[in-house]
Amino acid sequence: MRLQCFSRPTQAKRRVTMSDPYVEAWERSIKDPNGFWGDAAEAIHWYKRWDKVLDDSNPPFYRWFVGGELNTCYNALDRHVEGGRADQAAMIYDSPVTDTIKTYTYRQLRDEVALFAGALADRGVVKGDRVLIYMPMIPEAVIAMLACARIGAIHSVVFGGFASNELATRINDAKPKVIVSASCGIEVKRVIPYKPLLDGAIRMSNTDAQPQSCIIYQRPMETAPLTPGRDVDWKEVVAAAKPADCVPVAATDPLYILYTSGTTGLPKGVVRDNGGHAVALNWSMKAIYNVDAGDVYWAASDVGWVVGHSYIVYAPLLRGCTTILFEGKPVGTPDAGVFWRVIGQHKVRTMFTAPTALRAIKREDPRAELMQKYDLSNFYALFLAGERLDPDTLKWAQKALKVPVIDHWWQTETGWAICANCLGLHAYPVKEGSATKPAPGWNLQVVDPNNQPLPAGQIGALVVKLPLPPGALVTLYNNDQGLIKSYLEEFPGYYKTADAGFIDEDGYVFVMGRTDDIINVAGHRLSTGAMEEVLSDHPDVAECAVLGVEDDLKGQVPVGFVVLKAGVTRPHEEIVNELIQMVRDRIGPVASFKKATVVKRLPKTRSGKILRGTIQKIADNKDYKIPATIDDPAILDEIKAALVTIGYAQGRR
Numbered sequence: 001m002r003l004q005c006f007s008r009p010t011q012a013k014r015r016v017t018m019s020d021p022y023v024e025a026w027e028r029s030i031k032d033p034n035g036f037w038g039d040a041a042e043a044i045h046w047y048k049r050w051d052k053v054l055d056d057s058n059p060p061f062y063r064w065f066v067g068g069e070l071n072t073c074y075n076a077l078d079r080h081v082e083g084g085r086a087d088q089a090a091m092i093y094d095s096p097v098t099d100t101i102k103t104y105t106y107r108q109l110r111d112e113v114a115l116f117a118g119a120l121a122d123r124g125v126v127k128g129d130r131v132l133i134y135m136p137m138i139p140e141a142v143i144a145m146l147a148c149a150r151i152g153a154i155h156s157v158v159f160g161g162f163a164s165n166e167l168a169t170r171i172n173d174a175k176p177k178v179i180v181s182a183s184c185g186i187e188v189k190r191v192i193p194y195k196p197l198l199d200g201a202i203r204m205s206n207t208d209a210q211p212q213s214c215i216i217y218q219r220p221m222e223t224a225p226l227t228p229g230r231d232v233d234w235k236e237v238v239a240a241a242k243p244a245d246c247v248p249v250a251a252t253d254p255l256y257i258l259y260t261s262g263t264t265g266l267p268k269g270v271v272r273d274n275g276g277h278a279v280a281l282n283w284s285m286k287a288i289y290n291v292d293a294g295d296v297y298w299a300a301s302d303v304g305w306v307v308g309h310s311y312i313v314y315a316p317l318l319r320g321c322t323t324i325l326f327e328g329k330p331v332g333t334p335d336a337g338v339f340w341r342v343i344g345q346h347k348v349r350t351m352f353t354a355p356t357a358l359r360a361i362k363r364e365d366p367r368a369e370l371m372q373k374y375d376l377s378n379f380y381a382l383f384l385a386g387e388r389l390d391p392d393t394l395k396w397a398q399k400a401l402k403v404p405v406i407d408h409w410w411q412t413e414t415g416w417a418i419c420a421n422c423l424g425l426h427a428y429p430v431k432e433g434s435a436t437k438p439a440p441g442w443n444l445q446v447v448d449p450n451n452q453p454l455p456a457g458q459i460g461a462l463v464v465k466l467p468l469p470p471g472a473l474v475t476l477y478n479n480d481q482g483l484i485k486s487y488l489e490e491f492p493g494y495y496k497t498a499d500a501g502f503i504d505e506d507g508y509v510f511v512m513g514r515t516d517d518i519i520n521v522a523g524h525r526l527s528t529g530a531m532e533e534v535l536s537d538h539p540d541v542a543e544c545a546v547l548g549v550e551d552d553l554k555g556q557v558p559v560g561f562v563v564l565k566a567g568v569t570r571p572h573e574e575i576v577n578e579l580i581q582m583v584r585d586r587i588g589p590v591a592s593f594k595k596a597t598v599v600k601r602l603p604k605t606r607s608g609k610i611l612r613g614t615i616q617k618i619a620d621n622k623d624y625k626i627p628a629t630i631d632d633p634a635i636l637d638e639i640k641a642a643l644v645t646i647g648y649a650q651g652r653r
């Protein structure tokens, strides 16, 4: 029988007593999920109370708060307006790229959301319809998300850094009735027109998936041409709309679809429900982040990512906090002090960002001198996630900020933290390289390939015993079998995180890296398989491999290796430039695919498998062994020579 985390031998060595609120919460959440999450659900407004907290009658599909009815938008806005927070700031839009700061009280945000919900309803959007949102970091993106939630429509936000092709695959899958977009985004000083990307995506998408209408928010720096009969102006439709009321939805009804990179080129549509999501996110704000209603909370991410969904929009508003919507970059808007300016100016208590953002700041302002200009006395803790937190960055932030710097680990699929130092329950000492302990609700284990538990300290697959807690994905959109195949099949009874790692003697979790082809570039999760599909489409390419190699700033960056077809004599530089442009056009700038090299052949095993791990080690200047199964060891020297030409593999072997 499998040992559960709390009964592991390692548990006996925990230097904590049973009165530790974290241990109590974690154990109760696993032994008595009905009681634990039922209690947490009392903090949410329900039109109809649930019949059952956890419905486990159809494993591996689990449902939370079955029979319950609620509205997520009501809980995020109206409840606070009616409960005395009408004049409190709900959202502060801070945009150094447009030199704008605009505050929305809960009343103002509720009213704007209700009007836009009315505008969506006027365009025929009803409960269960999908609305795709492709927008930069402007208040209208948040308003559109909440407006969907208000009328029971399912939003699907697509990150602005994706190209038309990626957008088209999401349109094909979600089949949105309406698309909401804006005329442009702003990348530091560059205006990026969104409309040509959107028009291109709609042209590429299947006819039966194309939207009936597009609502376009025209920004002053770019006016998008509107397609007659399909496109309408945001301001015009809102001016004509009447506010829409909140529609009660089943707890198990979908709130949103968020696409994430899969191991093939096709993204997976993670489905989040309404009830479990509202309960878990609201609960997490206190338990994990130790944040109360009225506090200012800032997640410096993008609404296109899960962090943006969970911790820019839903969780802070469910909790009655003030959330910050930041349209800028850690450096260059205008300088590496902007994070500290925002924290000081808006009295941020807790901030959440990705390590790559801190590395960018550290590179420009290594002694954190710009921080000294601002009053950070309200600042309580910095949380980091999205990629590995390297010890240098952790120490730099601890020294500069003098507040807890907390690494935590989660995924688009999980919706909130699998592992964290739950500051609202018990603050544990930080260990470098560890995301601390499994959060309540997450029965995390380390197993070998045969699904057998591994002892403390041994690296294996990180898996979570089912059921997953509320707030985690409930399925993949229109693809229950895909959920099983991608996450539940390999380790029966468990959710495969596709991360490898170990749990130490003290119960601390160390996440070491992915077990599939996903790489993490500046906190963006990308599929190397998808990039290989693009390179393979180049007429001169016979074979290719894309790998994530270490990068001081972005954590990892993709590097392509291509073998050309026989007889191709064109200059390699020309071909490489075309490949770079193809990835930018087909996946988007966010892929940061800037380096590729032409090689004579790829190192393979005798059975034909490309030795990606070995290439990666050569690129990262790590020790490697020549695999016994290699077809021809001489190829590794050729790969090394090719890597040197693009600035890698220049150290020891």
Ligand SMILES: CCC(=O)SCCNC(=O)CCNC(=O)[C@H](O)C(C)(C)COP(=O)(O)OP(=O)(O)OC[C@H]1O[C@@H](n2cnc3c(N)ncnc32)[C@H](O)[C@@H]1OP(=O)(O)O
Binding pocket: 136, 159, 160, 161, 162, 185, 187, 192, 300, 301, 302, 305, 306, 307, 329, 330, 353, 354, 356, 357, 360, 385, 386, 387, 409, 410, 411, 412, 521, 522, 523, 524, 525, 554, 588, 589, 590, 591, 592
């Ligand atoms: C915990 C669960 C999760 O993991 S959820 C995911 C969490 N991840 C994050 O929150 C992402 C964290 N990273 C960031 O916010 C950014 O990378 C930061 C650190 C701000 C740096 O941004 P930046 O300098 O633009 O670099 P980048 O690598 O992100 O961008 C690469 C190229 O893509 C572009 N890009 C980026 N965003 C957009 C956008 N919204 N619209 C259009 N283009 C975009 C950038 O401009 C950049 O382009 P270029 O190659 O310089 O031409």
